[in-house]
Amino acid sequence: MVDRLNTVLRRMPAWAIYILAPLPVLWIYYLGLTGGLGIDPAKRIEHELGLWSLWLLIAGLAVTPIRRWFGLNLLKFRRAIGVVTFFYLLAHLLTWLVLDVQFQNVWADIVKRWYITVGMLAFVLMLPLALTSNNCSLRRLGPVRWRRLHKMVYPIALLGALHFLLLVKGFQWEPILYALVIAVLLAARLNLQTLRLFRVSTRA
Amino acid sequence: AAGGIAASVPLASRAQDALEPNTWEEITNYCNYYEFGTGKDDPARNAGALTIDPWTVRIDGLVDRPGDYSFADIMSQMTIEERIYRFRCVEAWSMVVPWNGFELADLLNWVGVQSSARYVAFETVLRPEEMPGVASRVLEWPYVEGLRLDEAMHPLTMMATGIYGRDIPKQNGAPLRLVVPWKYGFKSIKSVVRITLTEDEPPASWNIANPREYGFYSNVNPQVDHPRWSQATERRLGGGLFAKRQPTLMFNGYEAEVASLYDGMDLREFF
Numbered sequence: 001m002v003d004r005l006n007t008v009l010r011r012m013p014a015w016a017i018y019i020l021a022p023l024p025v026l027w028i029y030y031l032g033l034t035g036g037l038g039i040d041p042a043k044r045i046e047h048e049l050g051l052w053s054l055w056l057l058i059a060g061l062a063v064t065p066i067r068r069w070f071g072l073n074l075l076k077f078r079r080a081i082g083v084v085t086f087f088y089l090l091a092h093l094l095t096w097l098v099l100d101v102q103f104q105n106v107w108a109d110i111v112k113r114w115y116i117t118v119g120m121l122a123f124v125l126m127l128p129l130a131l132t133s134n135n136c137s138l139r140r141l142g143p144v145r146w147r148r149l150h151k152m153v154y155p156i157a158l159l160g161a162l163h164f165l166l167l168v169k170g171f172q173w174e175p176i177l178y179a180l181v182i183a184v185l186l187a188a189r190l191n192l193q194t195l196r197l198f199r200v201s202t203r204a
Numbered sequence: 205a206a207g208g209i210a211a212s213v214p215l216a217s218r219a220q221d222a223l224e225p226n227t228w229e230e231i232t233n234y235c236n237y238y239e240f241g242t243g244k245d246d247p248a249r250n251a252g253a254l255t256i257d258p259w260t261v262r263i264d265g266l267v268d269r270p271g272d273y274s275f276a277d278i279m280s281q282m283t284i285e286e287r288i289y290r291f292r293c294v295e296a297w298s299m300v301v302p303w304n305g306f307e308l309a310d311l312l313n314w315v316g317v318q319s320s321a322r323y324v325a326f327e328t329v330l331r332p333e334e335m336p337g338v339a340s341r342v343l344e345w346p347y348v349e350g351l352r353l354d355e356a357m358h359p360l361t362m363m364a365t366g367i368y369g370r371d372i373p374k375q376n377g378a379p380l381r382l383v384v385p386w387k388y389g390f391k392s393i394k395s396v397v398r399i400t401l402t403e404d405e406p407p408a409s410w411n412i413a414n415p416r417e418y419g420f421y422s423n424v425n426p427q428v429d430h431p432r433w434s435q436a437t438e439r440r441l442g443g444g445l446f447a448k449r450q451p452t453l454m455f456n457g458y459e460a461e462v463a464s465l466y467d468g469m470d471l472r473e474f475f
Binding site for chain 2 (some may be wrong): 005036039041045099101105109115166169171172
């Protein structure tokens with residue numbers, strides 16, 4: 001079953017993701033323009049795009065554990081997922097900037113409001129990843145440095161989860177759920193060896 | 205609702221001829237009523253299960269005639285009028301709502317407020333079997349709110365029983381809710397089942413949940429930001445995707461009427 005899926009996936013080109021990726025954005029904006037998102041469309045679009053960014057971050061982080069746990073190989077789609085994640089984050093940010101706060105007090109908000117600081121930091125940290133998501137950069141940096149740089153997606157995902165946790169009113173499960181999923185996906189990367197090393201180094 | 209709509213023009217709306225009310229659909233489909241879910245459309249979807257007939261309001265504490273008053277009893281004594289008020293949510297969106305209802309002062313005077321009373325406490329109905337949202341502890345239930353007695357007696361403060369001349373829908377706080385137009389929306393407690401006159405400042409749900417973000421007074425004030433967002437401007441709902449933000453007015457535009465209630469108070473400290 002997994003083998004057959006892997007065969008199908010091997011035949012699927014990664015660029016298909018780039019073709020499909022803008023469709024949800026266009027759909028969300030179409031709904032917003034035609035009243036399909038209720039009477040506060042700017043806020044809803046902003047929220048929907050934020051959720052998509054989180055889902056995509058989770059999808060990117062899930063590629064390795066899925067391969068290890070289920071043998072399903074999605075590795076060739078990971079770069080496309082990452083690039084698309086960046087564009088959703090950008091769309092989320094621009095919607096906030098242009099339609100929601102409308103360029104008012106932007107700098108004060110970034111500095112003063114924790115959830116905005118955290119969200120903006122995640123976006124800034126993602127810039128070098130987006131800019132180096134091409135073969136040319138991979139060659140220039142070399143695989144070791146490139147991989148080290150792209151591990152930045154771990155703190156970015158944590159910041160994304162924190163951003164959502166910080167912005168809701170009252171005690172709500174939804175952001176906690178996302179934070180837990182991201183925590184599990186990151187914990188999956190701590191294999192026993194690094195844990196053992198960590199224990200040795202803390203004892204020393 | 206019983207009772208006709210008197211054609212009186214309240215003080216506050218005379219100066220606000222430009223106020224254009226939101227539509228019935230907008231007002232009744234975009235609500236914060238966490239007992240029915242935290243989404244804005246959850247209340248409209250889930251509030252249908254709420255039983256509002258019969259409805260009893262317990263009025264107790266420092267009053268001359270405490271007791272359980274049926275909704276019909278109350279309505280038989282009150283004069284219903286229309287008030288078009290700005291409604292400013294603490295989340296920085298706003299609407300304009302044509303409420304029908306009566307002045308809270310009329311109700312309080314009817315039951316007789318004792319001279320030692322200084323505050324009024326309110327409580328929302330709590331029925332877990334009819335309210336799916338209370339299964340989650342977003343807030344401590346039941347929802348409670350409070351006003352200083354002079355705020356409660358102010359002629360702008362009303363108990364709403366209708367919108368656009370129709371009975372107030374369940375998602376908007378049927379059968380009767382508080383409306384305090386110069387305070388953030390969460391002060392305007394919905395589906396009231398208890399009103400208690402007290403000597404001490406009563407608890408308020410959002411204040412309990414997060415005292416740093418939600419004060420007891422919660423007056424609309426563009427100069428005092430919510431710790432997580434600015435209160436200087438607001439999104440007036442109903443203007444579509446590209447609606448421009450509007451400046452938020454001091455006391456939500458009712459400064460002339462209510463500012464004197466807070467003379468000498470530091471509004472940053474008592475936010």
